[in-house]
Every structure is written in structure tokens, then in C-alpha cells.
Amino acid sequence: MAVYSLPDLPYDYGALEPHIAGQIMELHHSKHHQTYVAGTNTALEQLEEARATNKLDTVNQLQKNLAFNLAGHVNHTVFWNNMSPEGGDRPDGELGTAVDEFFGSFDGFRAHYTAAALGIQGSGWSILAWESIGQRLVIEQLYDHQGNLAAGTVPLLMLDMWEHAFYLQYKNVKPDYVAAFWNIVNWPDVAARFEAARTKTSGLITP
Template identity: 70%
Template sequence: MHNPRVTKPDNLSTTLEDFVTEYVLPELSYDYAALEPHISARIMELHHSKHHAAYVTGANNALAQLAEAREKGDFANINRLSKDLAFHTGGHVNHSVFWNNLSPDGGDKPEGELAAAIDDAFGSFDAFRAQFTAAALGLQGSGWGFLAYEPIGGNLVIEQLYDQQGNVALGTTPLLMLDMWEHAFYLDYVNVKADYVKAFWNIVNWADVAKRFDGARKNATGLITL
């Protein structure tokens, strides 16, 4: 698939190549139609090639504009640019995790150490799924429901992420993410978000979640200390 690269605004003299590696849209490991009937090919194509691509472009443009501000010594727009960078980079990261969290061969339940950790943290898989579902459906406005690893206590936690970057504890590592922005489900499920969340459980890639859990335990602990 095509990976769109940033188009430098006409008034910028600095390009991303001058100071940083630019973000690119990741390719998917499955076809747009592979997740049907749970998520349609139409939504997948729009979601990946349009919405996610826009976050990539937005993040790259924010980086370029911040570099331009440093070059000119003019930080009059620092609040807007900082927010733009957080929002668009958050959107890029969140979607990149989300695509890998999904698989046409997904569903069922986790196994091994991840399953044991979920049981320890939430009491059972069913209790975990009920809390995750409630968190996703309870979001006010746009955002994400997600399972994360919290490195200070070594705990699994379920969080509500507002927009693309707000309301989450610093340092938590996302393991399983569910996009609750309307563009993720509206063409298939209209306003019946509960049916979308129910369908999501049929395509969860637990192998990917387990890999992220293992990596978080090995690499995140110690990065943030009290």
C-alpha cells in the first residue's frame, strides 16, 4: 500500500529530512476485506488510507513547523503546535497498535501468561471483557478504550483515552486498543456502538496482545521510577 509522506507547507523552509525521520503510514498485514463481516472493507479502507494517513501527515507537519519555529526563534504558536503534535502523533500511534491488535484469525481468549495476568488483575476473562466493554461504551465523545501495562505496580489496567492523547496515566504501555471514534464504526453499525464492540471481540489478535505484554514487562519496568 502507498505510504503518504508529508507535504511541506509553502511557507516552511525546513523539511523533515533536515532534522528527523518522518512518520509513514504502516502497511496492514491483511487485506481491507479480511475482517468482514465484523468490520467492512469500506470502513477499513477509509479508516486506514484516509483517517490514519491524515494523522501521519499532521504529525509530520507539526514537527516541521516546530523546527521552523526554532529556526526563527518565534514560538508564538507553541501552544497550538504542541497540541497538534500530541494529537496527530497520538492518532498515528493508536492506529498503528490497533491494526496489529486485529486479525481475521482472531477471537476466542488469550492463553498462557497473559491469560493468567488478566485473571489476576480482573478476576476472570469475562470480568475483564465486561469492564473493557463498559469503558469503551462509556466514553463521552471520541476516544479509545484500551488495556495497558502500568510499570510502577506491574499491573494491567483498563483506561479511557480521550480524543487521541488525553486522560491516561503517563508511562502506561498500550496492549489492546479499540477505536471508538465514529469513523471506526458508523458506516457499519450506525449509532449502535454496543454491536461494534461485540463484533470487536471476534477479531482480537491475542497473539499480538501477548507479545506486547511480554515486551512491556521486560522493557517498561524501570523506565519510570518513584
């Protein structure tokens, strides 16, 4: 059976400082993300065993474990690439035009995305996504790693609002964390996902 593995970051742990501390990045990537990878592989192994032994009374819980951990792995894989030491500013080209079309302006989009992030109750993610039926950009709030999303939307820009993503540096001052995030957004990566989502696939875009 193929197994999932922890992807390397496209930059050093300290590369996003001062916006995100290297200590946070190291813990977040090497511990938290690794836990989701391991949890995914374990759930898949246990599901295979349940099928092989016909002990399917465990499937309901194992499917929940798989959904949580695999979503955590997917979300973080997108998140790492959504950030760059050379990030910030605002999108241009077709993505910039689409942001203006669907949100009125970049400032309007940024305010909406920020409000979605800060409005999450508990743990979750703020997401800019492409919705293929309506052929439009939408902002979504993802709860935990896998709840509250429309099926088939493609994440383009993801912001982790779990406390482990910011608490060591920003404590409970979430607005400062979200404000710092805008300085490291990797707009070329977001634009590449936007292009692929519109023209190549209706599925998830990962590196």
C-alpha cells in the same frame, strides 16, 4: 528530518469482514490514519521553523497539534495489529493468567473493557494497558487520541471508539461494534506486547 509514514496493514481491507467492513477499513486506514501521519509531519516541520526563526509564540498550538496527530498515528499503528482475521476466543498463557489475576476472570475483564468503551463520551479509545509501577494490568479510557491516561502505561489492546471506526456499518449501535471486535482480537499480538512491556521496556510497544 526523519518523517513518519503510513504503515501497511498486516491483512487486506476486507479481511476482517463481516465484523468490520472493508469500506470502513479502507477509509479508516488510507484517509483517517494518513491524515494523522501528515499532521504529525507538518507539526514537526512547523516547530522546526519556529525554532529556526525564533518565532516561538506558535509553539503552544503546534505542540497541541503534534500531540493529537502523533498520538493518532501511534494508536492506529497498535490498533491495526491488535486485530486479525484469525482472531477471537480469549488469551492463554501468562496473559490469560494475568487477566484472571487482575480482573477475576476473562468474562469480568471483557465486561469491564466493554463498559469502558461504551462509556466514552464523544471520541476516544478503550485500552488494556500495563502499568509498570504497580506491575499490573489496568483498563483506561483515552479521550480523543491523547487525553486522560496515566504517564508511562503501555497500551496492549486498543479499541477505536471514534465514529469513523464503525458508523458506516453499525450506525449508532456501539454495543454491536464492540461485540464484533471481540471476534477479531489478535491475542498473540496482545500477548507479545504484554511480554515486552513486563520484561524489556517501560515504554511504548509498536511493531
